[in-house]
Amino acid sequence: MAGGDSSPHLLEETAVHDHRKLGRELGLFDTDPLIGSGLPYWLPDGAAVRQSLEDFVRTLERRAGYRHVYSPVLGKRELYEISGHWAHYRDDMFPPLEMGGDADAEQLVLRPSLCPHHAVMFRSRSRSYRELPLRMAELGGMYRSERSGVLGGLTRVRAIQLNDAHLFCTLDQVAGEARGALELIAVAYRAMGIVPARYRLSLPGGSGKYAARPELWERATAILVRVLEELGVEYEEGAGEAAFYGPKIDVQVADSAGRESTLSTVQVDFHQPEQFDLHYIGPDGARHRPVMVHRSIVGSVERAVAHLIELHGGAFPAWLAPVQLAVLPLGEEQADAARELADRCRQLDLRAEVLGPERGTLAARVRDARLAPYQAVLGPREAADGTLAVRLRDGRRLDPLPVGEVLDRIAARVREHTVDLW
Template identity: 75%
Template sequence: MHDHRKLGRELGLFDTDPLIGAGLPYWLPAGAAIRHSLEEYVRREERRAGYRHVYSPVLGKRELYELSGHWAHYREDMFPPLEMGEQPGDDELVLRPSLCPHHAVMFRSRARSYRELPLRMAELGGMYRSERSGVLGGLTRVRSIQLNDAHIFCTVEQVAEEARGALELIRRAHRALGIEAVRYRLSLAGEGAKYVADPELWERSAELLVQALDGLGIGYERAAGEAAFYGPKIDVQVVDNAGREFTLSTVQVDFHQPARFDLHYTGPDGAKHRPVMVHRSIIGSVERAVALLIEQHGGAFPAWLAPVQLVVLPVSEEELPAAGAVLARARELDLRVELVEPRDGSLAARIREHRLVPYQAVLGAKEAADEAMAVRLRDGRRLPPLPVERVLAELGAVVAEQRAELWQG
């Protein structure tokens, strides 16, 4: 059983330090490469699905979160405000606990027409949760979160279709990443002041989410007390190697914040109409997604995610010039490649040391003379010497297409 906390440190992916603080991991080069590849994959899939990407600040005035409802319903999970003046009434800034208030403000930054809807706004943005020290652990429970978030502003008639499209995007991403959902949960409101008091809003939102689930034939379980404070949501649940279940991906319907921010668009009748916000996240927090991938793959990541995709192993010092040329060409093709020199150990020892790298290219005297290399695959297979350009082109195709780690020959 793999533990991402242990593997992450052994493989030099991430770490923490008391001087930085608990729940605030830093990413080392190898982990940053995985994170970057995952983020770029998500952005590309979102662009293909019609999303437009934005950036917004991680801070906002307390007034912003009072308006959104976070201050009243979510304050215990937020960091204390930062005092920006010496007098009462001076601005107080808050580290944001979510991105939706910023996106609502961005929607209302200019007049909108029904022709623009659905407007799909996406961001991989930072947010912060005031988690207690006792619940922090590795990458799965942190205080600084990079969230794959998006908000779809649409008409009521478009909600079910947009929620269905978000679910399809989530399922496609899970297949590409090798993630298997254990169940889909329809998370509903519970008792108490944690939730916005509007029974009609909750019922209407839940009905739209059920339409999306039924439209795809997805079975689900209802769970009271698991909703967001402003509305119900579909939670896609996964299980880590320790058997702990957690939410990775979500789709939510929100009538509350559009009303709070007085969002509107001009309809075909020339009148103002209120949009609905569909919140959705394909992989949730990048930290939690990477933790799951570390444990699922045991550090042996698919080539497109691997921190090092190709390691070049010259047999002796004489092959170093040829190995350097391969290294340079691979980098030109935007591949993550490392050169491991003979002085670092015997060939067998170097192969063992880099056994988690998807592809190992061995260069002996004959390969160097023929501008070829003998490729060893991570599963133990060995290919006959092939031209350097052919090997790099095939590897580039594997990485670009995120296809399975199978050499096509």
């Protein structure tokens, strides 16, 4: 936000933002050859955005009945041979780590996916139909052996933090779980200010990279088509875009240059429950095979943040903003009051930063704080009577209000995960 009395325009609607350039300029993330290509590190402001997104997703999932788990980023090669990843996905995996020098040495693999771990966790004890649907969620690391030529920023990386979940359910529950996952994605998109470009029903192609059993593919596809039609969602079919184990609904987003990418997915999988011999005990006392629904609300955290940087040009919704309230004391006389205000914000879990006179003129500091959704100018009158004169990022100036009222209002906006400022 620029200074002055006229309404500032942070971004032109037609502007094209490159998250790689903007992310570095704003101090969100960076890379270093010594760490390695495709392995970005997160700076404090970027870490604040990422943590806010992760906390939001976890809360959203918890309220929807998901149980969160943790699983190791390594697994035996045999695990991925059973799941099918080794046969169908090996070219995208890192080579196995040899644990010892003999011919029978154990081989460990950096995981390319979380689903095999969750399948093993499901079968760790006997399950009853009364436990289903079992919604198992994890924000976990996984690794892809991407070629150097395709790596870029946060969108193509080798170390990925994936917002993943696997819903183990009966056949009768599959459609409802897939529908619930799509509805959860819609809630998250509204909070992030994202509008899907299109929905794609991703189907197998003509290559041999897909698991066999055509009848299972047909059954899974029919369920996803039914869900899309019940929700009234228009979609396009994409041959050759399915996962190797089943069809999926891909939620496509587009950047300001019109380039599309997949952010969220819902997948139906009959294959891996068979591979891992998963069972639950039904009401008849017999063993039955569950269905596995794979679901990701925001996909990889890296790609999601990249899209948010480009979508908002760094001017994130208040709940995501690295600095939510910029405090601008007019002079040194208000410095102590400004620090006390920032401390008070932190007690409310608000991210505040003091931009004092040492940072330049008030106009210069207003420009420096242009990405903060809220700015509070603290002059002698405000410091004396306990009020704040708040300027919103969209250019609106509010009449002075009591400090407590302002902070409570901002905190409420942050808790509500809304794109509205006031």
